[in-house]
Amino acid sequence: AKNAGGSTYAFFTPELRVAAERHQDIRMRLADALEQGRIEVKYQPIINLASGKIGRCEALVRWTDPELGVVRPDEFIEIAEHSGLIQQLGYQVVKQALSDIYQINSALREPIGVAINRSPQEFMDLSETGDYLDELAMKAGVAPELVTIELTESLMMKDPKLAERQLNLLKADGFRLSLDDFGTGYSSLAYLKHFPFDVLKVDRSFVSDIASDKDDYLLVKTILEMGSNLGMHSVAEGVETAEQLALVTELGCECVQGYFFSPPISRDELLNYIGTQFPE
Numbered sequence: 001a002k003n004a005g006g007s008t009y010a011f012f013t014p015e016l017r018v019a020a021e022r023h024q025d026i027r028m029r030l031a032d033a034l035e036q037g038r039i040e041v042k043y044q045p046i047i048n049l050a051s052g053k054i055g056r057c058e059a060l061v062r063w064t065d066p067e068l069g070v071v072r073p074d075e076f077i078e079i080a081e082h083s084g085l086i087q088q089l090g091y092q093v094v095k096q097a098l099s100d101i102y103q104i105n106s107a108l109r110e111p112i113g114v115a116i117n118r119s120p121q122e123f124m125d126l127s128e129t130g131d132y133l134d135e136l137a138m139k140a141g142v143a144p145e146l147v148t149i150e151l152t153e154s155l156m157m158k159d160p161k162l163a164e165r166q167l168n169l170l171k172a173d174g175f176r177l178s179l180d181d182f183g184t185g186y187s188s189l190a191y192l193k194h195f196p197f198d199v200l201k202v203d204r205s206f207v208s209d210i211a212s213d214k215d216d217y218l219l220v221k222t223i224l225e226m227g228s229n230l231g232m233h234s235v236a237e238g239v240e241t242a243e244q245l246a247l248v249t250e251l252g253c254e255c256v257q258g259y260f261f262s263p264p265i266s267r268d269e270l271l272n273y274i275g276t277q278f279p280e
């Protein structure tokens with residue numbers, strides 16, 4: 001709401017005040033939660049369509065605050081990024097995810113992988129990211145080949161040279177790289193071929209209307225063809241219906257994840273899911 005007097009700045013509308021207070025609350029309580037190790041990680045199965053089995057899972061951070069209730073990652077990740085908490089948050093997620101995947105794999109005959117999201121800020125900070133991942137993976141007893149790092153396009157354009165260097169460091173350590181939310185950002189196709197991504201993730205926004213919207217169908221088709229031409233693996237996210245599954249399968253997508261198979265679940269639920277859905 002702007003001032004009736006024509007001024008374009010009205011600093012504290014009630015809406016702004018509420019938003020600012022919420023922002024402040026989240027920042028303070030998140031710092032506490034990190035301090036006390038109250039951040040949780042859930043895992044969403046990623047199904048390989050050729051084998052019909054779960055090949056890996058995506059680690060997704062979860063936070064329930066005693067006062068604020070459930071706070072969604074979309075909300076608190078951004079606040080963490082702007083308040084310097086993202087490094088600590090990222091570190092805790094990586095540690096938890098590695099420890100959980102180790103435990104999961106010690107109960108399985110064939111190991112599964114884990115995909116971990118990294119925020120651009122976190123990723124571009126060379127001193128932090130470059131080295132602790134391989135160290136933590138080694139300590140946790142998890143082979144880097146089992147660990148996929150998911151990154152969004154947004155960071156590529158900010159500093160493509162640095163991004164390329166960072167990506168190559170991770171590759172050199174043996175990690176897999178996945179380009180998240182593909183098609184929703186600003187990255188240039190010319191850069192895409194320079195970056196050593198192994199996996200291209202088709203964004204949920206394209207998958208959700210694939211059955212009803214011819215344009216989205218064609219977009220997914222084009223994205224998958226391009227990925228395959230560049231030698232990349234593919235994952236379609238947000239598959240909720242049998243129809244969507246049939247369409248992405250028909251278009252040659254390799255892996256899928258979404259509520260059709262399972263929402264993100266705890267480590268123990270995932271073990272149970274693997275046991276019941278894919279008995280050995």
Ligand code: C2E
Nearest residue numbers: 060061073074077093117118119238239240257258259260
């Ligand atoms: P994302 O990486 O694109 O993750 C996929 C999101 O889609 C997740 O939301 C997941 O729960 C949701 N999803 C999966 N399948 C379906 C489906 O079939 N239908 C619908 N409607 N949704 C589905 P979530 O967990 O709320 O995470 C939101 C975003 O927050 C993520 O988007 C990611 O960008 C970020 N995020 C989550 N965990 C982390 C983390 O540990 N670190 C960082 N840096 N970012 C994270």
Ligand code: CA
Nearest residue numbers: 058117150180
């Ligand atoms: Ca992701």
Ligand code: CA
Nearest residue numbers: 130131134173
């Ligand atoms: Ca290293």
Ligand code: CA
Nearest residue numbers: 180181203204
């Ligand atoms: Ca996405």
